Amino acid sequence: MSTRTGLWTTAAGVAVVAALGLLVANGVVWPNRILAARYDVRGVDVAHYQGQIDWDVLAAQDLDFAWIKATEGASHTDPRFAENWAAATKTDLLVGAYHFMSFESPGADQAAHLAAEVPATPGTLPPVIDLEFYGAFHDDPPTPDEVHTILGPLVAGIEEHYGVPPIVYATEDAYDLYLADRYPDLPIWIRSVAWSPRLSDGRDWTIWQYSNRDRMPGHDGVEPYIDMNVFAGTREELAALTLD
Template identity: 85%
Template sequence: MRTRRALWTAAAGVMLVAVLGLLVANGIVWPNRILAARYDVRGVDVAHYQGAIDWDVLAAQDLDFAWIKATEGSSHTDERFAENWADATETDLLVGAYHFMSFESPGADQAAHLASEVPATAGTLPPVIDLEFYGGFHEDRPTADEAHAILDPLVAGIEEHYGAAPIVYATEDAYDLYLAGRYPDLPVWIRSVAWAPRLSDGRDWTVWQYSNRDRLRGYDGVEPYIDMNVFVGDRAELEALTLD
């Protein structure tokens, strides 16, 4: 009898874990939502994967800001950037653009490409540099010196053109390898979708991407999920970061 009861208990435990895993995988349950709920200012980041976006519908869902993918490397422009930018800036959202940093082209060229596609518009959020591994660089990671040789002129070019320091978005492993202990004047946007972020060098984060599997109304693309983020301060403090 005890053996049978133990087996049933174990089976129930396995079933509970499986159900919880399924709910998390489908974006129904997300532990970080509880931790992120303490922050009042929240927003999304989007790219062409979200397809056509009805920005009035999206903005009405208790959002304060949106960063939109604009460019990647020294020549690629997101196919929906112009449309997203025009429509998003007509809402009450604070809007900014982000650039996906390539490890395969010079930072100065990447900064020039971003400047050619994203207007330096007063009242918009500063550009973001998306620093993460992709493709074969997940396994064959550039050294810190190699990454800094690209990142340094990219940051400098953005500061010169937009008159403001960029925000740097990073995964935790990219942060540890390339940002920890460096670039003290750059605000950090950290990706941590499994637990609350704690930067390895004790630095404070400015924006936290707490989920990459939320669902909101207002978009129809190949990607059913949308990234959710919170800002560490209040909306007035976020507005203070906008371009002059």
């Protein structure tokens, strides 16, 4: 092989890798879509970042469920929650709300805030606790004992008010630190956007967030992407988790 041919081959290889990286970064190519395709029940999770959502358009895209951000900490409410909840519950989607857990306020106060904002409507999905690192806690995570002091009362308050245990959403790092070998009765929603999830304690996941780079007609916000998830079961089994 000549030097010139070798240089062209190297340049072409670099160009292909760069193009593939750009496609992945923009969500055009997402390896986990192949792994997630074996699951039939799909859904999204949204917050005000997705902007104005046309729920009829979104629901028509082979989706079964949606979780909508409702609250955060002990006082913040997502500015689009009421609008999203009212519109989404008029579609054929199974709909639930999620609460972003703060490490800076008591769990009982957070549960009370969620209960004040999200109606316990029969047929809606269980509330979700979003447990992940944020801000300075990425570099300096709270200890397990500090988190359980908040999470325990939050779980108890939700279960008492809604009559069902909450689902807990977690990144893999947060799961390993705070949930592994704990809370055996709580369904787990695991975030794993680079590979198929495998929980460190051998537990089965209930919901898997496999992509944070999907694009769908029906939403137009500052965040152009939407999170995609699958449920490890049938739609009927997911519906069986809803509030009575």
